[in-house]
Amino acid sequence: MSIKTKLLTTAVGFGLSAGIAASAMAEEITIATVNNADMITMQELAPAWEEATGNTINWVVLEENVLRQRTTTDIATGGGSFDIMFIGAYETPIWGAKDWLTPLNDFADDADYDLEDVFPLVRNGLSANGNLYALPLYSETSFTFYRTDLFEAAGVEVPTAQPTYEEFAEMAAKLHDPDNGVYGTCQRGKAGWGENMAFVGTVANAFGADWFDMDWNPQLDSPEWNAAVTYYVDLMNNSGPPGASANGHNENRALFKDGKCATWVDATSAAGDVRNPETSSVADKTDFFQAPKQVTDKGTGWFWSWALAIPASSKKVDEAKSFLKWATSKEYFEMVGESKGWVAVPSGTRKSVEEDARRLEAAPFANTIVEAILSVNPADPTRDPVPYTGVQFVAIPEFQGIGNYVGQQVAAALAGQSTVEEALANSQKFAVREMTKAGYIK
Amino acid sequence: MATKASRSSARLMIAPAVILLLGWMIIPLGMTLYFSFLRYNLLQPGLAPFVGWENYYWFFTDPSFTAAMWNTLVLVGGVLTITTIGGICFALLLDRPMFGQGIIRIMVIAPFFVMPTVSGLVWKNMFMNPVNGIFGQIATGLGFQPIDFFGQIPMASIIFIVSWMWLPFATLILLTALQSLDQEQLEAAEMDGASWANRFWFIMLPHLARAITVVILIQTIFLLSIFAEILVTTNGGPGVATTNLTYLIYVSSLLQFDVGIGSAGGVVAIILANIVAFFLMRMIGKNLDA
Numbered sequence: 001m002s003i004k005t006k007l008l009t010t011a012v013g014f015g016l017s018a019g020i021a022a023s024a025m026a027e028e029i030t031i032a033t034v035n036n037a038d039m040i041t042m043q044e045l046a047p048a049w050e051e052a053t054g055n056t057i058n059w060v061v062l063e064e065n066v067l068r069q070r071t072t073t074d075i076a077t078g079g080g081s082f083d084i085m086f087i088g089a090y091e092t093p094i095w096g097a098k099d100w101l102t103p104l105n106d107f108a109d110d111a112d113y114d115l116e117d118v119f120p121l122v123r124n125g126l127s128a129n130g131n132l133y134a135l136p137l138y139s140e141t142s143f144t145f146y147r148t149d150l151f152e153a154a155g156v157e158v159p160t161a162q163p164t165y166e167e168f169a170e171m172a173a174k175l176h177d178p179d180n181g182v183y184g185t186c187q188r189g190k191a192g193w194g195e196n197m198a199f200v201g202t203v204a205n206a207f208g209a210d211w212f213d214m215d216w217n218p219q220l221d222s223p224e225w226n227a228a229v230t231y232y233v234d235l236m237n238n239s240g241p242p243g244a245s246a247n248g249h250n251e252n253r254a255l256f257k258d259g260k261c262a263t264w265v266d267a268t269s270a271a272g273d274v275r276n277p278e279t280s281s282v283a284d285k286t287d288f289f290q291a292p293k294q295v296t297d298k299g300t301g302w303f304w305s306w307a308l309a310i311p312a313s314s315k316k317v318d319e320a321k322s323f324l325k326w327a328t329s330k331e332y333f334e335m336v337g338e339s340k341g342w343v344a345v346p347s348g349t350r351k352s353v354e355e356d357a358r359r360l361e362a363a364p365f366a367n368t369i370v371e372a373i374l375s376v377n378p379a380d381p382t383r384d385p386v387p388y389t390g391v392q393f394v395a396i397p398e399f400q401g402i403g404n405y406v407g408q409q410v411a412a413a414l415a416g417q418s419t420v421e422e423a424l425a426n427s428q429k430f431a432v433r434e435m436t437k438a439g440y441i442k
Numbered sequence: 443m444a445t446k447a448s449r450s451s452a453r454l455m456i457a458p459a460v461i462l463l464l465g466w467m468i469i470p471l472g473m474t475l476y477f478s479f480l481r482y483n484l485l486q487p488g489l490a491p492f493v494g495w496e497n498y499y500w501f502f503t504d505p506s507f508t509a510a511m512w513n514t515l516v517l518v519g520g521v522l523t524i525t526t527i528g529g530i531c532f533a534l535l536l537d538r539p540m541f542g543q544g545i546i547r548i549m550v551i552a553p554f555f556v557m558p559t560v561s562g563l564v565w566k567n568m569f570m571n572p573v574n575g576i577f578g579q580i581a582t583g584l585g586f587q588p589i590d591f592f593g594q595i596p597m598a599s600i601i602f603i604v605s606w607m608w609l610p611f612a613t614l615i616l617l618t619a620l621q622s623l624d625q626e627q628l629e630a631a632e633m634d635g636a637s638w639a640n641r642f643w644f645i646m647l648p649h650l651a652r653a654i655t656v657v658i659l660i661q662t663i664f665l666l667s668i669f670a671e672i673l674v675t676t677n678g679g680p681g682v683a684t685t686n687l688t689y690l691i692y693v694s695s696l697l698q699f700d701v702g703i704g705s706a707g708g709v710v711a712i713i714l715a716n717i718v719a720f721f722l723m724r725m726i727g728k729n730l731d732a
Contacts, residue, residue, distance in 0.1 A: 069697075072699060192677070243592070245593040246566075397486065398485070400699075408679045408680065408682065411680040414593075416593070
C-alpha cells in the first residue's frame, strides 16, 4: 500500500467515523405545543436551532384543550411521548410538586441565560418547592381593550383610574350599537375553566367572591358569586353580541379585530396582534385601561404564563434543555423582533426585552402591560383570605373538573337555559361532591 | 358429511382467528371492568385501591347523569324520526324520473362522506354563527333578530346537524328498497282506482318496512355514540343541554382524568347499548321473518 493510498484510507476512515459520531449525537425531540401565534412563530424560527445543533424537532401542534388532555394523560401515565411540553402557570407547580417535571435549576447558574432577567413573579409562578420547573415564553394579565374612535363618537369618557364594573356596564351600554354591527362589549362566554371562567373568575374576585373558604368548603352559592354572575349575564345580555356563549378568546379576538366590539376585557398578550396593522382593522383605534374592580381591586386582572417544561419521562433531557435555552433566551426574543417586528415579540417575561428601545417604539403599550402584570398577586387573589393560590384558577388538581363544570353552568345562565340561582346551586353541589371525593371535605 | 376428524381439524384451524377476535374484544372490555372498580385518578397517581361499586355510585349520582340519559334518548329519537321520514320523502322524490337524476342523487348522498368534525365546524362557523354565519346575516338583512342556535336551541341544532349527515344514508337504503318494488303492482292498484295516498300507505310503506328497520337498527348503533359533533359545536352545553352519555364519559375520563368513574360509565354504556341492541335485533328478526 502506497503512502498516498494509506493517507486516503485514513482520511476516508476519519471522515466516516466523524459522520457516524455526528449522526449518533443528532437526536429528534418531540414538542407538544399550542397553536397560539407566539408558538407558531417559534416553529418558523426553530430551523435555526436545528441547523446549529444538528438535532431535529417533531412538532405536535394542538388546540389548547386538546393539548391539556394529551399532555396530562401522557405525563400522569409516564407515557414519554414528549420531550418538551408547553404548559401554563396552573399545571407547572402541580406537576412539579409531583416530580413529573425535570427541575431546571441549573439555568439559574447560567450567566449566559440570565434567569434574573425574567420577572420574579413569572419565575415564582413556574416553581414549586423551591425548584424551577418551566421557562416562560410569554406571560399575561387581563386588561380592557377599547376603541378610541367609538368612545369619542359616543362622547364616553375614557377612565383614567381603574373603573368599577358598574361604570363599565354604563360605558358598554352607551357604546352598544347592534344596528351598525358594533356591540358594547365582547366577553368570553364559551364554557371552560380557561375560557369563560378566566373572565368570570376575575369578575367574581372583584365582587368579593372566592372559590373556597379556609376549610376548602366551596362558596359558589354565596351572595357575592350571585352578584358577580348576575352582573356578567346582564352585561352580556344588554351590551354583548348574540351567541356570546359560544365565544372564547379566539372568537372575541376575531370580533374585536374586525371592529365589532367597543370594549373587551382579555389577555394582554393579544395586544400585539390587535395593534398590528397587518392583522387588525382597528390597530390604530385601540387603546387599553385596567380591568375594572368592584368591591375590591384584588384579583381583578388574571395571571397566566405559557412556558416550556421537560417531562421527567423524557430520555433526551440534554437536547430538550438546549432547545429550552434557545427558545426563551434574550437572543430568541431579538430574533423574533428582527424577523417579525418588535410588536410581535412575546411579552411579559424578560425585563431587558420590555425595556428595549426598539420594543418600546413599536409597542408603546408595552409598559402598561408590564405594570399590569407586575401588579398581580396570585398568592393573595381575593378580598377574604383563601387557602389557595391563583387568580383566575385554584392551583389544585381538582380545579379543572370543577372549573369546567361551573363554566358550563355559567354558560347555561348566559344562554338563558337556566337562571343564575340554578346555575350556582348546581355548581355548588358539584364542587362539594368533587371536594368530598378528593378528600378535602370529610 | 363431516367426519369427527375433519370437524376437529376445522376447529383447530379456526382457533387462532377465534382467539384473536376474543382477545381483541375481551381484553379491553376486561380492563374497563377492572378499572371501574379502582379509585384511579390520573391526577392523583400512586395507589389505585379497589373500591368496589363506589365509581358506579359516583357515576349514577353525577348531577349530569339524568340529563345525559335523557339527551341521549332525545338525540337518537330526534335524528331517527327526521332521517326516516325525510329519507322516505327523498327516496320517493329521487325514484321519479327527472333530468340530471344521477348528479342529483350524488349530491343528496354527499353529506354522508363529510367527516363529523368538519360538518360540525362548517355548520357552527359558516351557517349558524349569529354574527358571521349565513343564517344570521340573512336574518339581520331581513330585519330580524338572528337566532343563537347553540345558545337558544342547542339540542335541536345538534339533531339538525347529525340528521343532515345521516339523511343520505337513510335515503340511499330506502331508495334501493323502493326501486325493488314491482311497478306492475302499483299500476294495477292505480287502475283499480287507488289514490296515491292509498298506494303509498298500503303498498309502498309495507314494502319499505324491512329497509326502515335496517335504517333504524344501524343508525341507532351509531347515534348512541355521537360525540364529535357535540365536541366541536357545544362542548356538551350550555350547561348540560347537549351532554349525552358518551360526552359524560369523556368528561369524566379526559376532563376530570378520573379513569375509574370513566370506566364505570363505559360499562354502563356497554350494558345500555346491548339492551337496545337486543330489542332491535328481536324487532328486525321479526320483520325479516314476516
